[in-house]
Amino acid sequence: MSTQHTVFIVDDNQDFRESLAWLLEGAGYTVKAFESAEDFLLGYRQESGCLLLDVRMTGMSGLALQQELIKRGEIIPVIMITGHGDVPVAVQAMKNQAVDFIEKPFEDTAILELIQKTLDDVGEKFNQQKEANAALACWNQLSRRELDVAKLVISGLANREIAEKLDISIKTVEIHRSRVMSKMKVKRLAELMEKVTLIKSEIES
CATH class of the missing domain: 3.40.50.2300 (Response regulator)
Structure with missing residues (x-):
């Protein structure tokens, strides 16, 4: 026990x-x-x-x-x-x-x-839920433009493609992308993808 x-x-x-x-x-x-x-x-x-x-x-x-x-x-x-x-x-x-x-x-x-x-098996499920709740709280702190950039980043687009799609400069994309990484408390794209996977159903609903 x-x-x-x-x-x-x-x-x-x-x-x-x-x-x-x-x-x-x-x-x-x-x-x-x-x-x-x-x-x-x-x-x-x-x-x-x-x-x-x-x-x-x-x-x-x-x-x-x-x-x-x-x-x-x-x-x-x-x-x-x-x-x-x-x-x-x-x-x-x-x-x-x-x-x-x-x-x-x-x-x-x-x-x-x-x-x-x-x-x-409650321990593993509990820890996963805590991680998901924390990730969702970070996601909800993103501004509308940061959300736009974040969604395109996780879809696999490069900064240049994001800039063209949103009709903004590459420099602006870089600034928003940096803020996304900071607010989501990650340093690498792989870490961002892991957190987004935890809350995929919530952010797509």
Whole structure:
């Protein structure tokens, strides 16, 4: 088990929340528990791990929190915790990218196995998402003309061809290209291409 991950619990039932936290801490996990979706949104800071999320809670529901995390581009995998009557909602949560769901009451071994399975590959995905988020933030800082130049650079055009296409001087292209490289925090074209590949779907939409 890797100690770099955190297991988040969001459930408005205090006894259940504390019991589950005790179980997970006893198994060696780092645990952060919240009594509401709103508290979780205030306290979460892009940590690698997984989220155990109750479907039905006072205030924002588990499904609404899941949808908000998707909207924010968070990569944290979600395991939905459901009561017997919540299975249709849990199925909807699965369609919204939940990795799995488990019904109350559940066996200790079942939840521990599910958590470990979920965490096995979360580190790599989390790091990739952090890199993509950082690259997109840099891309969004480019001016309109810098974006024009950047898109033509990554399409493979030389400075002279870019100048002709945009009807500007080669010197102006060089200035904008330098600014693009600086804002994207890269020194070589290959590095720029790598970052753009991470955010290709976002910048083409």
